[in-house]
Amino acid sequence: MALIHLFRKCNQRCVFCSYPEEGGADGRATLKGWLKEIAAMPPGLVQISGGEPLLAPAGEVCSLLAAVKKLGRTAELQTNAIAAAGMRSEDLNRIVNALNAARGYLNVNFPAAAAALDLKITRARGAFRKRLAGVERLIKAGARVRLTHVISSLNYRQLPDFAAFAAKKLKGVSWTQFSYIKGIGRAEGSLFLPRYAEVRPYLEKALFVCEKNGMHCEVDHIPPCFLGGFYRLNVDIVKMRDGVRGPHMEEKVRVPACRGCRFYALCPGPRKDYIAVHGTL
Numbered sequence: 477m478a479l480i481h482l483f484r485k486c487n488q489r490c491v492f493c494s495y496p497e498e499g500g501a502d503g504r505a506t507l508k509g510w511l512k513e514i515a516a517m518p519p520g521l522v523q524i525s526g527g528e529p530l531l532a533p534a535g536e537v538c539s540l541l542a543a544v545k546k547l548g549r550t551a552e553l554q555t556n557a558i559a560a561a562g563m564r565s566e567d568l569n570r571i572v573n574a575l576n577a578a579r580g581y582l583n584v585n586f587p588a589a590a591a592a593l594d595l596k597i598t599r600a601r602g603a604f605r606k607r608l609a610g611v612e613r614l615i616k617a618g619a620r621v622r623l624t625h626v627i628s629s630l631n632y633r634q635l636p637d638f639a640a641f642a643a644k645k646l647k648g649v650s651w652t653q654f655s656y657i658k659g660i661g662r663a664e665g666s667l668f669l670p671r672y673a674e675v676r677p678y679l680e681k682a683l684f685v686c687e688k689n690g691m692h693c694e695v696d697h698i699p700p701c702f703l704g705g706f707y708r709l710n711v712d713i714v715k716m717r718d719g720v721r722g723p724h725m726e727e728k729v730r731v732p733a734c735r736g737c738r739f740y741a742l743c744p745g746p747r748k749d750y751i752a753v754h755g756t757l
């Protein structure tokens with residue numbers, strides 16, 4: 477898997493952003509530079525991130541997607557979808573077509589089911605309404621959309637509401653990932669990391685709502701021991717079973733409390749940054 481950052485520019489200031497704040501040297505590469513970066517990274521999926529990639533000129537995004545396709549790799553375009561709400565139809569369609577040609581999909585950061593909570597998390601006024609409109613436009617244009625709902629102390633109690641909202645308002649979404657906040661970047665060592673045990677009842681309710689509504693979903697960065705009967709939705713289980721190497725091996729570590737756990741062989745343990753904040757599971 478390869479991850480490239482187009483630039484730092486972004487139209488949100490999410491409390492959980494793991495990439496450096498805007499303002500520093502951007503070090504923006506050319507298409508040739510990005511391709512060199514991709515070639516030097518492990519094979520598989522190419523994640524195109526930012527900042528916010530949809531703030532780049534459409535032609536540039538399309539060239540990059542075409543190059544990913546030429547390499548025979550799959551593209552994941554990570555976005556908050558705000559820019560998609562106001563983009564010219566011609567540009568939006570070009571990007572969706574180029575993405576589909578690269579067998580790709582959009583990974584949309586969708587952190588809340590209501591405008592007030594969205595504002596608290598993204599610190600971008602009007603973002604919720606635009607994001608919803610952007611996702612609707614992207615789906616209508618034929619894109620495959622995955623939602624990423626980052627779980628933090630600001631929104632974990634609303635997880636069932638988010639699941640109900642997605643079931644009702646975002647029907648064309650391909651799948652949803654509930655992803656526990658990473659304690660890096662802006663969230664390093666922060667109070668935004670709730671304990672897994674606090675999150676568990678709300679997350680289980682949300683996953684039940686998803687199941688009831690036939691929504692495909694998965695969970696990342698919350699170990700299977702905190703997922704009850706939904707433990708199979710943890711994304712590391714398959715990677716561990718198949719011996720796939722990747723960031724999960726570096727970011728996570730088993731702790732003394734893991735001894736004797738029935739998931740021991742299939743779980744790399746909790747995130748190291750979680751343990752840095754909470755000390756134990």
Ligand code: SF4
Binds near residue numbers: 730735738
């Ligand atoms: S190995 Fe540790 S973190 Fe993973 S499921 Fe078991 S107890 Fe939980």
